[in-house]
Amino acid sequence: MIRLLIVDDQRLVRAGLRMLCESTDDVEVVGEGADGAEAIRLAMELSPDVILMDLRMPGLDGVEATRRILASRSDGAAPKVLVLTTFDDDEHLYPALAAGAAGFLVKDTAPADLLQAIRRSAQGELPFSPALLRRLVDRAVERGRPEGRSAPAELTPRERDVLALVGEGLGNQEIADRLHLGITTVKSHVANLMGKTGCDNRVRLALYACRLD
Template identity: 45%
Template sequence: MSADAAGAAGTAGAGDLRVLVVDDQPLIRHSLRLIIDGEAGMAVAGEASSGAEAVAEAARQRPDLVLMDIRMPGGDGIEATRRIAADPSLAGTRVLVLSMFELDEYVDAALRAGASGFLLKDAPPERLVDAIRRTGAGESLFAPTILTRLVEEYLDRHAPVSPDGLSPLTAREVEVLALIGRGLSNEEITRELVISMGTAKSHIGSIRAKLHARDRAQLVIAAYEHGLVRPGAEEP
């Protein structure tokens, strides 16, 4: 464990979202730690400067979320993500990839490795904090430009889907699916439809089951496939 990791470990309080920060640049790790520790309800549980160190620290700290860089010495972030996602003892740990690079092969590799989201390092602090909270709460999250490209690429490779594909959904579930496709969080959905968080989660669980969707990213694709959201539509 690095000196930075030793200094960061043990700062999380009871009930905080515990984040493992992984980056080979000490200045970036320090900046991320300041942002995370400055937010209520979240704290840095540890730090790592390489992929191999990230795997070891994740096993030791059992964080709620790993904020993972991609290009690092000593094992890159993709392989580290794959190993963390494959570890049964870390089933409750989600990985949010934070990278300078918007390359399609990195995004695809990160998702295949088991990452729950992908955010660019030029994102403002408030978007980073929101991404950490949403990913930690079980949502899949992607930078808007990346999500749009992923969806459009998927639609280019697949034939249009019949509207009948949404027939198992209730009218309210179709509304919820459209909002998911627009990128709204669970909290934003509750405000938009004036429903409780429990009701929103129940609708989302039902939609996933009926559409056989593995995760929220697939629900976004379904919303685009069925014309509930237009590619390039303005972000809420």
């Protein structure tokens, strides 16, 4: 069961998110917060697995709340913070990533995709809205920042298939379904790809994949 904390300053938004998440049998909403200060307090009190975090809120905003929550838990038990916001511009995206957000979605995300993103966050993946992932790729290419070494010759055909789907923003289960593989096999391929490419997280691996297109 995934323990979820919802943080948003709009009561109706929180109610809608709670209703959606409680319609599943693998997500438990353990609390709600209306601002960053409440997010910090509830994160300490409730120990959620995932925090669904708005960014623009009165008082302490979501970016600073994310930074403080993750900084306070250096024992490896920090929750995953999944940003859900109306604002998808660079002014919000990059500070949230720098603060340690584990994913970034806009509020017009389909309900099924949001639930899947929560599950992926809990599993240690980094879900992003496709348009945002593409923007990260374009920005990295534009700036010429290397996200890994040159394409390694030792990549197998199956690893290349998995890498391409990571670049499309698919999660492990979606890749498994697309390639007719077991989820454990996909996880193993992703781990091998990170080792071979020098990418230390899934976003960097996605950027690396897109640069090879």
